[in-house]
Amino acid sequence: MDSKTLCLGVLTLGEASGYEIRKQFEDGMFAYFHGVSLGSIYPALAKLSAEGLVTVRGVQQDGKPDKKLYRITETGQTAFRAALDKDSSPDQFRSEALYRLFFAELLTPERRRQVYDAYLEFHRVQLAEMESYRCAAELADAPPGQRFVHGAGLVSYRAFVEYMESQRPRMLGEEEPS
Amino acid sequence: MDSKTLCLGVLTLGEASGYEIRKQFEDGMFAYFHGVSLGSIYPALAKLSAEGLVTVRGVQQDGKPDKKLYRITETGQTAFRAALDKDSSPDQFRSEALYRLFFAELLTPERRRQVYDAYLEFHRVQLAEMESYRCAAELADAPPGQRFVHGAGLVSYRAFVEYMESQRPRMLGEEEPS
DNA sequence: ACCCGCATGTAAGTCGTTACATGATTGG
DNA sequence: CCAATCATGTAACGACTTACATGCGGGT
Numbered sequence: 153m154d155s156k157t158l159c160l161g162v163l164t165l166g167e168a169s170g171y172e173i174r175k176q177f178e179d180g181m182f183a184y185f186h187g188v189s190l191g192s193i194y195p196a197l198a199k200l201s202a203e204g205l206v207t208v209r210g211v212q213q214d215g216k217p218d219k220k221l222y223r224i225t226e227t228g229q230t231a232f233r234a235a236l237d238k239d240s241s242p243d244q245f246r247s248e249a250l251y252r253l254f255f256a257e258l259l260t261p262e263r264r265r266q267v268y269d270a271y272l273e274f275h276r277v278q279l280a281e282m283e284s285y286r287c288a289a290e291l292a293d294a295p296p297g298q299r300f301v302h303g304a305g306l307v308s309y310r311a312f313v314e315y316m317e318s319q320r321p322r323m324l325g326e327e328e329p330s
Numbered sequence: 331m332d333s334k335t336l337c338l339g340v341l342t343l344g345e346a347s348g349y350e351i352r353k354q355f356e357d358g359m360f361a362y363f364h365g366v367s368l369g370s371i372y373p374a375l376a377k378l379s380a381e382g383l384v385t386v387r388g389v390q391q392d393g394k395p396d397k398k399l400y401r402i403t404e405t406g407q408t409a410f411r412a413a414l415d416k417d418s419s420p421d422q423f424r425s426e427a428l429y430r431l432f433f434a435e436l437l438t439p440e441r442r443r444q445v446y447d448a449y450l451e452f453h454r455v456q457l458a459e460m461e462s463y464r465c466a467a468e469l470a471d472a473p474p475g476q477r478f479v480h481g482a483g484l485v486s487y488r489a490f491v492e493y494m495e496s497q498r499p500r501m502l503g504e505e506e507p508s
Numbered sequence: 509a510c511c512c513g514c515a516t517g518t519a520a521g522t523c524g525t526t527a528c529a530t531g532a533t534t535g536g
Numbered sequence: 537c538c539a540a541t542c543a544t545g546t547a548a549c550g551a552c553t554t555a556c557a558t559g560c561g562g563g564t
Contacts, residue, residue, distance in 0.1 A: 153426045153429065154551085155551085155552080158429075161429065161432075161433060164433065164436070169515075169516090170515080170516070170517090171514065171515055171516080181432070182429075182432075184423070184428075185423060185424060185425040185428040185429060185432075186424050186425070186429060187422060187424065188552085189552070189553055189554085190515095190516080190517085190553095191517090191518085191519095191552070191553060191554075191555090192551080192552055192553080194516065194517055194518085195517085195518085198517090213514090213515095215514090215560085215561060215562085216513090216514055216515075216560080216561080217514060217515040217516080217559075217560065217561095218515075218516090219514085219515060219516085220515090220516080232433075232436070233436050233437075236430050236433055236436055236437060237437070237441060240426035240427050240429075240430055240445075241426055242427075242452070243423070243424070243425040243426075243427060243428075243452075244365060244423075244424055244425075245362070245363060245421070245422075245423045245424075246363060246364050246365065246421070246422055246423075247363040247364070247421040247422075248331045248418035248419055248420075248421075249418050249420075249421060250362075250363040250421075250479050250482065251331065251336075251339065251360075251363060251364060251418075252414050252418055253475055253478055253479060254339075254359070254360075254363075254475050254476055254478075254479045255339060255342065255410075255414055255475055256473070256474060256475030256478070257473050257474070257475055258342070258410070258411050258414055259411075259414060259415070263415060267418075274420070274421075295434070295435045296434065296435070296500060296501055297431055297432050297433055297434030297435055297501075298432055300431055300432075300434070300497055300500075300501055301428050301431060301432045303493065303497065304428065304490065304493055304494075307489045307490065307492075307493045308486055308489055308490060308493075310489070311485045311486055311488070311489035312482065312485065312486060314485075315481065315482055315485045316482075319478055319481065322474060322478075323474055323475075323478055332523085333523085333524080347542095347543075347544090348543080348544070348545090349541095349542065349543055349544080366524085367524070367525055367526085368525095368543095368544080368545085369524070369525060369526075369527090369545090369546085369547095370523080370524055370525080372544065372545055372546085373545085373546085376545090391542090391543095393532080393533060393534080393542095394532080394533075394541085394542050394543075395531070395532065395533090395542060395543040395544080396543075396544090397542080397543060397544085398543090398544080
């Protein structure tokens, strides 16, 4: 899925700047299942604008640099629906941490614990963010599709954190010094 | 993590050809958390060989084309351990299907059902493969690291399949014609 | 002072997938 | 007979990330 479609999707939720779109993929709703950097967003936005799928509007801010707010057009809406209708490429998940833990025996015990706990902590933080009130409040009256995806993230992270907590003694050695 | 390190890791488990290495990332142990194509494997293997991290051995087969079996060297083992010790880049997950389902309301009901069920079925198949006897047998006497990663895949897929089954009526409408 | 956040944009560089090139054998 | 599996290798192509270029304001 190209950056253009990715941006277009975010814009169906409302006007946004390139910088704000990135935040959606960094901390927001989309962070869980996709990532895009500014280096792809700005060119994508320029192309979308040239194609008439979005309109631009300059906004002056005080204390902050000017920004450009992009809004999706009717043509853009139609194009986005068409893009959603196409077949999607399969999910892809890549985890260097899991690759390392696969070979856990080749790591020193200290390093193994370091990697394991850092990875567990990362997932705990992700889970906490998804469970946060802020996030829940935003989703209270969100359409089913958005609630579904959020819920999917929640159950996945929960299952993962629980699993890692249960396997910790087995992976790092029984001893748990107080 | 570059393809070279990825190949080296597979080779710590035993001699293998480029084609066999890909299978590990296609159907085997590594499929769950990483992917590499032949286009990256062969050049990686050539470089590893030039650097002395692996040795090559030509093998004639009857009925099948000749193959080259690569074996990791002592230097290769050391290099791999060093690579494992470096800090890893964060996990990345990208799912076009979840992106589509996020915007489920923009799809027609039939298309929505199609996408949802195809995605659910995909995960059911993945789960079944990981639960299969073949896979379990291979892991029976595998080191803890490998068992951990396999278990992580299992719980994630299970949680996901259960969630999708529970949310199906809500997402596709209550009616369930026999 | 210095770094971070906000804000946009371009260019270079990396890296990986897809396609091409070849070729034998087996099953439908 | 055609497709698929086994098997290796190269080259083109595409897409994204990183770094560069710029600049103000606030917090440490």
